Amino acid sequence: DGQFPIVICTWNFTNATAKAWEVLNAGGNSLDAVEQGVMVEEADVDNQTVGKGGRPDRDGYVTLDACIMDKYGNCGAVVYLQNITHAVSVARIVMEKTPHVILAGKGAEQFAYENGFKKEDLLTEKSKAEWMEWKKTSQYKPVINIENHDTIGMLAIDQNGDISGACTTSGMAYKYGGRVGDSPIIGAGLFVDNEIGGATATGVGEEVVRTVGSFLIVELMRQGKSPQKACEEGVKRIMAKNKDRKDFQIGFIAINKKGETGSYCVHPGFSYSMFTNEGQVNQPSESYIK
Numbered sequence: 001d002g003q004f005p006i007v008i009c010t011w012n013f014t015n016a017t018a019k020a021w022e023v024l025n026a027g028g029n030s031l032d033a034v035e036q037g038v039m040v041e042e043a044d045v046d047n048q049t050v051g052k053g054g055r056p057d058r059d060g061y062v063t064l065d066a067c068i069m070d071k072y073g074n075c076g077a078v079v080y081l082q083n084i085t086h087a088v089s090v091a092r093i094v095m096e097k098t099p100h101v102i103l104a105g106k107g108a109e110q111f112a113y114e115n116g117f118k119k120e121d122l123l124t125e126k127s128k129a130e131w132m133e134w135k136k137t138s139q140y141k142p143v144i145n146i147e148n149h150d151t152i153g154m155l156a157i158d159q160n161g162d163i164s165g166a167c168t169t170s171g172m173a174y175k176y177g178g179r180v181g182d183s184p185i186i187g188a189g190l191f192v193d194n195e196i197g198g199a200t201a202t203g204v205g206e207e208v209v210r211t212v213g214s215f216l217i218v219e220l221m222r223q224g225k226s227p228q229k230a231c232e233e234g235v236k237r238i239m240a241k242n243k244d245r246k247d248f249q250i251g252f253i254a255i256n257k258k259g260e261t262g263s264y265c266v267h268p269g270f271s272y273s274m275f276t277n278e279g280q281v282n283q284p285s286e287s288y289i290k
């Protein structure tokens with residue numbers, strides 16, 4: 001800890017951190033690093049929670065949520081985006097080419113085509129088959145559980161010491177049509193303040209939205225908490241609102257301006273991937289429930 005450049009991301013996405021590291025190590029900026037890093041998972045059809053290959057909503061539609069934030073505090077997001085693999089790249093051009101922060105659904109998709117993105121079918125045979133199996137027993141109710149994960153949130157500091165972050169997901173599997181989670185919501189699934197640090201989340205987005213989790217963690221770091229202590233407080237805030245319910249997972253990761261990192265989650269099993277000058281490690285996260 002405490003060195004630049006550095007990149008961290010939720011879960012064990014070593015290919016994604018390796019890609020981001022390649023950008024950072026070549027002197028690239030943190031914005032390019034996080035975009036290109038999370039794009040690895042968007043393109044990976046074996047990751048069924050991000051981009052192409054993502055699990056669909058309960059009606060069989062793959063809908064993506066993503067956002068990105070730069071060192072100036074600029075941000076861009078897309079919600080309920082269909083037929084485009086690299087949602088994070090659309091979020092980036094929303095940030096860079098429009099006067100807006102969030103584009104949704106058809107408008108976001110149209111904007112993407114106007115900017116050269118290609119239409120693709122994101123529903124793979126595997127995700128389709130699983131969805132059809134789910135439909136048999138689900139009684140058309142979405143499942144909220146602790147296995148439903150693999151969203152990528154990534155935070156990086158480049159050689160200049162500047163921080164950026166990105167987050168991208170296909171959301172909770174078999175969600176209601178139109179549902180948007182925390183991942184594309186600035187302050188919930190991701191927040192970066194280049195003077196302080198950044199935070200990002202994975203897990204049941206509804207819980208992260210109602211506590212504005214990532215913004216909370218950055219503000220706690222501003223008040224002097226370490227990234228680790230700030231993540232712990234973020235999870236505790238959520239658990240305080242869920243006295244009778246513990247059957248869900250949330251994982252937070254955070255980084256401060258010094259390059260110190262932290263993470264915390266509800267249930268054991270969460271970890272984050274980190275790449276520094278010392279190489280790559282997968283860092284297991286401590287959990288609220290032991």
Ligand code: SD4
Binds near residue numbers: 171172
């Ligand atoms: C969501 N937070 O849409 C996302 C899901 C997630 O790993 O993190 N999955 O609520």
